[in-house]
Amino acid sequence: MSSDIIKPSTLPGFMELLPSDQILFNKMLDIIRENYEKFGFLPIDTPLIEKAEVLLAKGGGETEKQIYRFEKGDTDLALRFDLTVPLARYVAQHFSELTFPFRRYHIGKVYRGEKSQKGRFREFYQCDIDIVGNEKLGIINDAEIPSIIYSTFKDLGFDSFTIKINNRKVLKGFFLWLGIEDSTEILRTIDKLEKIGLEGVKESLNEQGLDKSTIDSIIEFINIKGSNEEKIKSLKDLGIENDIFTEGLKELADVNHHIEVFGVPKENYIIDLTIARGLDYYTGTVYETFLNDYPNIGSICSGGRYENLAGYYTKQKLPGVGISIGLTRLFYQLKEAKLIESTDASLTKIIIIPMEECIDKAIEIASTLRKHNINTQIYTEKGKMGKKFGYADKLNIPYALIIGEEEINQGKYTLRNMESGEQNMLSIEELLLSLRNN
């Protein structure tokens, strides 16, 4: 067999972690899931493979180029490239069996055959929530979303982050007021504000053939400053009277008020009139989330309100609001920024190291600890004590229990704190007490 060895390797763009990092990654997944459940979301899990015609119902654009698509037998298949299309298909397919508003979370891998580059992944986890209404869905849901973002990122250990909020109707109404029907190109320009600055935006808008007064109005608009309440007042003071602007502004004010009621601290959210979140999908509230100290990481959690989730699969009108965390990329970025260190990661609390003739006692104690839900490994391989301690150290296991004949005779066992090297003789009862308190 070994004469013909194939080099073991993974494909570029596919993250694979060592167990110590995997433990940390899984902890983040758990925290996200716990938060989603805390807010009353229910789990779904959809196939990774679907019919290509289903996944590509919307068709066109980048999606079609990046999708993993292949045939098996006569069937044209594809791997999901996000969790939104499968949600749309799921809700349309199971419509009569679901209860609306349908609050679902979905954590799973998605696939995009992107150009391989540092920090870009072809397989990555998305952690999505959506609240989907039947025909209608109240605006309070839009205000609840930032409180979920806040709670989740707090639990993930972040303090300094900002949830940016905007409303597409406000943008649309504003541009309509300026006489601009298609604001796609302008929004694309505004999206680059951070990169190219106000002057750059001006220049770009000028190149698009807008007149000076229109450009001035746009610059004035994106330059609106102050607290959220002041921004809302400034928007009102613009005196724009079309319905869509009025509706958007009312929604934005409503969301802004209720976010505070939801207990999100003032310093963690801000109305930002320059965020638009893509150019066609979202129709109302939009969200982006930034780490204040690492703006270059980009938005770590984004989403928004859409008018109709599943128009490609059903005639039911299904408005909704949702967000997504791209955990694979976030984890990679946090590692790069050294905000995650794997040295402390251990799921196993204690390793039991018996002398050779004491294995049965070791097994008995391990069973007792496991019955008390203490994650326990027994090390029964032959070897010197130093090697066994080395094993525990490499795995970051915090405690070792040494069992020899003397220990068995005394009914007390040597508990070693692997970090400090401190050793104590403990009875089983004392051991249980000690491990529970540590």
Place this chain on the structure above:
Amino acid sequence: MSSDIIKPSTLPGFMELLPSDQILFNKMLDIIRENYEKFGFLPIDTPLIEKAEVLLAKGGGETEKQIYRFEKGDTDLALRFDLTVPLARYVAQHFSELTFPFRRYHIGKVYRGEKSQKGRFREFYQCDIDIVGNEKLGIINDAEIPSIIYSTFKDLGFDSFTIKINNRKVLKGFFLWLGIEDSTEILRTIDKLEKIGLEGVKESLNEQGLDKSTIDSIIEFINIKGSNEEKIKSLKDLGIENDIFTEGLKELADVNHHIEVFGVPKENYIIDLTIARGLDYYTGTVYETFLNDYPNIGSICSGGRYENLAGYYTKQKLPGVGISIGLTRLFYQLKEAKLIESTDASLTKIIIIPMEECIDKAIEIASTLRKHNINTQIYTEKGKMGKKFGYADKLNIPYALIIGEEEINQGKYTLRNMESGEQNMLSIEELLLSLRNN
């Protein structure tokens, strides 16, 4: 959009659950994971897509026919069809960064393009553990595995199940003693014992051209009865003296003794000389697990000891022992047997239903409950109370909290037990206390 609707559907052989079932499925996944961690196993997660040449290193047979294989750009890709091949590749690739014995668990989906039929899945979860040694691995590990199976299935709510244990060396040694070098065909026949009975086995062996005395010896062997200890004694009494039989018997006796030390009750494991677990991979201890009341479901957890995990990828000799639970099929079978009912499945503990003008109070209380880790939904859509209770009922949410102006004035809120219909007025402190105790 809606003029051109694509029928929303999933592919045959791909399980998709409604949230109430998904909750139960995820609970089973959690229990399995908790047990694996309790026994000191570490998580890994490998890409679903790998190079076809890597996944097919072993090549040949059913695997190649069933595998999902496709090209993207110039690369020949495939979806993993089990978690063992990725483990072998992982251990070979990361060898120098791992610590041996390497105890890993891996829970994930695998893909096999099997002929579509009831109860067969093309996408299914496997939940694997393996203990992989560098060059060698002690036999105690083989005895620990049944205790993990026992603990896991107990926690999954099963009482009446049997872990069947055998040792391939005992089989191999026995057949060598009979002068049979290649026992593949005979083992395949013995595997059918349950189906075709002793007479059927005799007939089939006769057709294979074995002489009467050989057949009699085989029948006598598979017919060995009694307690595990009696079986071991009977095997000894056969007087077989080749090394492989002797070694296998010693291992079997050793494993049998230590399983008991590990605290697995006598009624939950049995030596069964007729199980062989496939025909090439395993080389020592083998396991199968059956529900006593549902033998037709087949083995719900199987595995064994192998001599060398990753010979296709490395020259390092890596012996190991492991098991796998095919959770998708098990879940399907348990549903079919009505051993799983989704009516009680709720992750959400309480739904808060405010009168329209009391939404802010509802949000405030929801935030308090969530801070106390109580999964809480707020229902803020407009509608009649009956409809809102109906919503809670459909989602099996056990409690509803009704908030009106009177409640706010009193500082006490109406807690409704959704099952009994009983209602009580409680302060927030009383509410917290009540929900924690229920």
